[in-house]
Amino acid sequence: MLLLWLTACGAGPSGDTYPVRLNSVGFLPAKAKIATIIQPCSQFEVKRLADDSTVFSGKVTGPFHQKDVNQNAWLADFSAFADTGSYYLEVPGVGRSVAFRISDDIFRFPYKTAMRAFYLWRCGTAVEGDFNGNHYAHAACHLDDAYGDYTGQKGVIRNGTGGWHDAGDYGKYTVNAGITLGTLFLAWEQFRPALENVKLNLPETAPGFPEYLEELKWETDWLLKMPYPDGSGRVSHKLTRTNFAGFIMPEDDKGKRYFTEWSSAATADFAAVMAMAARNFQPYDSVYAKKCLTAAKNSYAFLKEHPEMKPFEQGDFKTGAYKVKSDKSERLWAAAELWETTGEPAYLADFESAVPDIHPPLIDSDWDWGNVKNLALFTYVLSGRNGRNADLLNRVQKAILANADTLVAKGRRDIYGRPLAGRYYWGCNGTVARQAVNLQVANAISPNRAYTNAVVSIADHLLGRNVYDRSYVTGIGFRPPMHPHDRRSAADGIEEPWPGYLVGGGRSATNWQDKQSDYTTNEIAINWQAALVYALAGLVN
Template identity: 25%
Template sequence: MKRIFILWIFTFLCFSRSIAQENPTIRINLGGYPSDMPKQALLLSDQKLRKPILVLKNSSGESIKEFQGDLHEQAWHPFSHYYSFDFSEVSTAGSYYLESKDGKIKSQTFQIGPYPAWQEDVVSFIRTQRCGFNPFTGEFCHQLDGLSFFGIRPDSTRIDATGGWHDAGDQLKYLITSSNTTARLLMAYQMDPDGYMDQVNARGLPGQNQIPDILDEAKWGLEWILKLHPSPNELYHQVADDRDHRGFKLPHEENADYGWGPNSFRPAYFATGEPQGLSQYKSQATGIANLAGRSAATLALGYEVFSQIEGYEVFAQSCLKSAHTLYEMGKKQEGYQQGNSFGAPYRYEENTWADDMEWAAAKLYKVTKKPEFLEDARRYGDLIAAWSWMERDSASHYEMYPYVNMGHYALWQVGNEEDKQKMVNYYEQNLEKIQARANQNPYGVGHLFIWCSNNLAAAVATQAMLYEEMTGSRKYRPLLQNHVNWLLGLNPWSSSMITEIPEKADTPVDVHMPFWKILNKSVKGSLVDGPLWSTIHQQMLGITPSKPDEYAHLQPLHIKYLDDWADYSTNEPTLDGSAELLLILKYLSLE
């Protein structure tokens, strides 16, 4: 008993020491701050400090200016006092750090200036998710995707659903997320057509092919959407299901058995607009307009981009033709289709659709100038209005997806002044809801801590960015930057939420990903799921941490984040979550 007591005392002292080493402590954006954006740091302490001052110093140790902290009324466990330091007035590019006047507390070094081209790393991560041929492993996989179910063809009819991307650490493929991922790639390219690298060919292997890598990846996504729409009245929305979840495996070593043996056929689910499921858990569905509309919008974007590139005109026309037929499918079956599960209650629970049809109608109007598309876009825009997860205090998994209403942005681009003002008002109503929540915590963030919360943080930043483009107003720049700050380390754990970004900082390492778990290889540029409300985290099925929590002394009571491969709910990189970063990272990298 004495030996146990001594061990307990030793453990307590070590734990106390870890807190002492972190207290007081400075939180910064580890990736730095663009020159013309707001700049904030936090000082966290377990006791009240008298007029705390931090000195901004350059890389040579020269003092630039002193800044006094403002005490926040709100505090998150385990620290009782939070002080914010605003140094937005400093805009000269360079390396800096913050230090207390007595030199006892010092931040990590950070940069002021444009962000590096991290969007290229995100594109590289998306490439590692390729199915069919995976350039990361150099192996072919899932060559028998898939067999049709619930469709107009007899069940188990072979269709070509090869290609696309694996969704996350698993190897399912969803039109729900892949359509949005493809669209983000195309939109990011349109932001700066001359600003992307060409280092890989169409297969994703080293070698130039005269189009940027971001378009190689977008074309990969477009081709898969076209495969899932093989005729004017057919649309498939998912390949495989959670029978996939049989431990970590490399894509070409598939061990899941869907009834035809491992590494064999996988089901391809037809979008019927009705509830689906082969076992206990059934999806909900009222139509297919979310999938048909979003896919049509994405294909219209594909036409916009590839019709301008010599040699891709025929491909562009095939995109436009399918965009039209998909849009008609959506009009005939307004409503939403959700993801399918087999043995667990988890699925993509998207339950909005008018935003996707608005997006498609606006894009089709842009390329055809047919007035009926503009009228449709207005009607769908009024149907969805300001409805968004941003209006809610909680939401289900992927409810009201995508997390930014791109239909409103697309209608703003092509509409008249009345349309433009209405779309601005919808965005502003959402952002005001986020701002109200952000005002209630020292980090200045207002997204929800539901599953894939980091996607929501990125979405807030993106919507604030688009609002600024639409209005010219910088009203939400602090909100934009605070959510970027959160993702890049100005958070309770002082850890970025993007693998290996920024370089030489604390970033997710022990991720829920087969390339890490099997090959011990980290892939740069992936956004992990992010922190969850503790009440949700403790109810997630099958999570048993594999090691002691390195952030145990920093965890707030109400949210949890673990850098542990066993925690699929907070530390799994996702395809569409990473794509959610593309627009904002590109924007922040521009001079």
């Protein structure tokens, strides 16, 4: 049996809220520590949980009014206090916070739980794990993936087993797999020493691989089945039923599933991810790495021969569309990753010649699967290869740093430290987490404590320092979501949902609701999850 050891931190009675709001999991000793207080106050005290003794005190700042949540807030900054232990904040005349810890390893458990959530998403195999006294499991599922009716093989089942279920449903989507794996590979490339030291307790499905890469290989194995069998390099946009299954366990989903027609966005995302896989898997399986690189080159060559955008049309399908308005960012990303993996000048030339055509701004604060140019530009800037255009490199570096400065400023102006200040939409929590990528890449270029503290603020916000005074991650922190839009959590007969998943968040500042039926605010998805893993990975010691 595989264990999701330990228990959730900071859990309190259901329905409780506190006027003193903070990261209910805790803080790193040397990083920022800020609480938001929504009642008038002037001072605060940090008290030791064991004996209620005061170990630190200070004055609050504020009040600050924030229109979107219609609240006045006062901020308690206790960043100067660095002693490890368990504490709570006491605010005279207001009350106290939930308990929290200060520790060098405070983000290990949330990171591990969030990363293991990908294992629990696996399709085509049985999975199981224990968490907080519950045993989560499902049997092997979707073993008939999938029919080739829409790719010229009517009635023929072609092997499309494996991979991760995409979200609260059981579909598998190439475009969303692209940004997900791209974010996860980048986390490994940036934070590998720390991540290697976190044991994930995964089943051995790729002997010799580090556990982290072993999980990524599960998804990569599936993606390698998505190109058309004719060898053209075209890649199916998704593998799903024509409509969503009901709220049943995955092994009970017996509906026919299909490879869909290809799209140029899916083909480019595939090429980019396979290039990343090739260089990251090379030390552990050179034959497999070569297979990934060959697939990447083949799909890229097809795109070069067919420069026109090929959109995906839903047709008979009512599952997730993942339609992009333009495939320029995906093609740009494919060129960047193939150059980084191979060093071949032709890929670099393709990338550098395409940068002037991308839609401004050069670096986006708000990005997701529909626009992956940031990943392309981050790979270009972080590369150790020679041959880059010095003027373009300087321009991209400046844009990344200016963007990070903007994110820091926005986070500081938001009473809950949210750098996506003022913007809300389906899946916006994923974007909040993904802004950690912008900040950590900027920090790699020009180390700045403000950048890493802004990443801490992102984690704080997602784990309890928000208008709801709740964690957004199932099983973690104070009053975590109990009813995510997730078919397994709805169908398994266990009250607590499957653990470690980031829910999407409100489509306005105050309309998130913890309701299973509300997929627009309470669904889970692999692209948001990868962003959460990345944000936490940069804080793991």
